[in-house]
Amino acid sequence: SGHGDEIYDIKFSPKDETLLLTASKDESLRLWNLKNLACIAIFAGQEGHRDAVLSCSFHPWGDRFVSGGMDNTVKIWSLDHLEGVIAASYEHDYLRHDKAVLQRRRLWGMSDDDDDDDVTVPIASSSSLRCPKKAAADSFFHTQYEQLPYFSTNKVHSDYVDCVQFVGDLILSKSTTNTMVLWKADLNDARRNPKKPHPPKSGNVFALKEFTYQDCAIWFVRFRTDETCRLLALGNNVGGIKVWSIDGSTGTSTNSNSKKGAGVVAHLTDKACTSAIRMVAFSPDGRSLVGTCDDATVWKWDAV
Numbered sequence: 408s409g410h411g412d413e414i415y416d417i418k419f420s421p422k423d424e425t426l427l428l429t430a431s432k433d434e435s436l437r438l439w440n441l442k443n444l445a446c447i448a449i450f451a452g453q454e455g456h457r458d459a460v461l462s463c464s465f466h467p468w469g470d471r472f473v474s475g476g477m478d479n480t481v482k483i484w485s486l487d488h489l490e491g492v493i494a495a496s497y498e499h500d501y502l503r504h505d506k507a508v509l510q511r512r513r514l515w516g517m518s519d520d521d522d523d524d525d526v527t528v529p530i531a532s533s534s535s536l537r538c539p540k541k542a543a544a545d546s547f548f549h550t551q552y553e554q555l556p557y558f559s560t561n562k563v564h565s566d567y568v569d570c571v572q573f574v575g576d577l578i579l580s581k582s583t584t585n586t587m588v589l590w591k592a593d594l595n596d597a598r599r600n601p602k603k604p605h606p607p608k609s610g611n612v613f614a615l616k617e618f619t620y621q622d623c624a625i626w627f628v629r630f631r632t633d634e635t636c637r638l639l640a641l642g643n644n645v646g647g648i649k650v651w652s653i654d655g656s657t658g659t660s661t662n663s664n665s666k667k668g669a670g671v672v673a674h675l676t677d678k679a680c681t682s683a684i685r686m687v688a689f690s691p692d693g694r695s696l697v698g699t700c701d702d703a704t705v706w707k708w709d710a711v
Contacts, residue, residue, distance in 0.1 A: 409446070410437065415461045415627075422469025426493070430460040436474055436484070440496040445548040447496045450474075450484050452554030461627065464572040471557065473578055475568030477626075480609075481580050482556035483592060492551045499548045558592045560610045570629045574636045574653060577615065583626045587618040587641065589653065620649050625683065633689040638672065642684025642698050648675040648708070650696070675708050 412432035420426035426447075427439045435451035458477035465472045471485045486493070564582035571580045574589065581587040593611040623643040630641040632653065639651045650673040675696070682702035689696055694710040 410435065412459075415459065416463050418463055418465055418472070420465055420469045421467055422465075423493075426469075428463050428465065428472055430463040430474060430476075432459040434458060434460060434476075436460055436463055436472075438486075438489075438493075440493070442497060443499060443548075445496045445499055446550045447493055447548075448489055448551040448553055450553045450556070452552065454482075454555050454559060456480065456482065461567065461569045462571045462629070466573045467575065473571045473573060473580075474556075475571040475580055477567045478561075479564055479566060479568060479582075480559055480561045481563055481568055481571060481578065482560075483558040483578075484553065485557040489551060489553075496548060558594060558610050560592070560612055562609055562612055563588050563590055563614070567626045569626045572630075572632065574632065579630070579632070579639070579653075581628075581630055581641070583624055585620055585623055587620075587630060587639075588614055589616040589618070590614045616653075618651055622647070627685060628683070629686045631687045631689060633693040634691060635693065638689065638693060640687045640689065640696055642687050644683040646676065646680035646682055646684060646700065648684060648687060648696065648698055649673070650675065677706065680704070680706050 410429065410431040410433050414429050414431045416430040418428045420428070425440055425442045427441055428436060429439065430436050433451075434456050435449055437449050438447045439445065440447055456474065456476040456478050457480075460474055460476040462476075463472055463474045470487055471483055473481060473483050475481045563580055564584065564586075566583045568580055568582050571578060573579075577589055577591050579587060579589050591613045593613060618639065618641075620641060620643060622645045623641070625644050628642060628644070630639060632639050637652060637654050639653050640648055642648045649671050652672050675698075680698075680700065682700040682704065684698040684700050684706070687696060687698045696708045698706045698708075700706065
């Protein structure tokens with residue numbers, strides 16, 4: 408149930424710390440239960456991504472997530488109807504009879520939870536482990552396959568979408584065209600009913616704000632917000648970082664005639680920093696910003 412190619416992004420659920428989402432070059436996303444390493448669901452197929460999935464992000468409520476990829480699309484996937492499958496994954500403990508996995512679980516501090524109903528399952532001629540009778544009879548979790556996203560669109564970007572994030576109910580997404588867009592999905596396009604069982608292949612969106620920058624026409628450069636989702640930072644391929652405010656006081660409104668790129672909070676540079684900054688991160692208090700570069704250096708800026 409593992410991925411078949413490179414993994415480009417991983418995110419923990421904000422609702423449940425044992426749920427992990429992964430995005431891969433194999434055109435799929437997978438939801439995992441880290442308690443027993445079960446693959447709960449695979450999101451791919453009929454209306455899934457048609458190229459590498461580069462980025463994913465949970466909604467703050469943890470009931471849905473958004474994904475972006477090399478097929479220029481952004482998709483929203485719902486987890487509401489998977490609550491039963493997710494709950495079942497916690498009851499499934501088939502990994503307890505696997506010696507290698509059991510050793511890893513002990514290394515991670517997990518309990519074996521053996522009880523009087525356990526049975527002995529041979530692992531090799533010289534050893535045996537105990538596992539529940541139910542697990543011995545049914546040793547594989549039945550992974551759910553999800554082929555229909557709740558919402559899908561290719562109307563935001565015309566090239567690779569290499570970073571996406573929920574900002575409340577809004578979505579912030581970035582492409583390789585020197586533009587980030589804050590937008591809202593027209594979920595009326597995504598309502599499922601008996602007469603319209605599938606969402607449209609490209610739903611409508613309401614673009615709210617556009618953040619423009621320069622020297623960043625390369626893919627796999629990630630933006631990051633602070634913990635309050637008020638500040639937004641992005642590096643570029645010449646060693647610079649731009650910081651914006653997301654709350655409406657800066658950036659370029661799609662309904663405004665103001666000059667693009669106006670309202671940047673800060674433009675961070677250093678003469679010695681000339682390599683591409685692919686990832687940035689704010690400190691918990693939002694007063695420091697760190698960037699990692701292609702030349703293996705790490706740079707830190709502090710607010711004064």
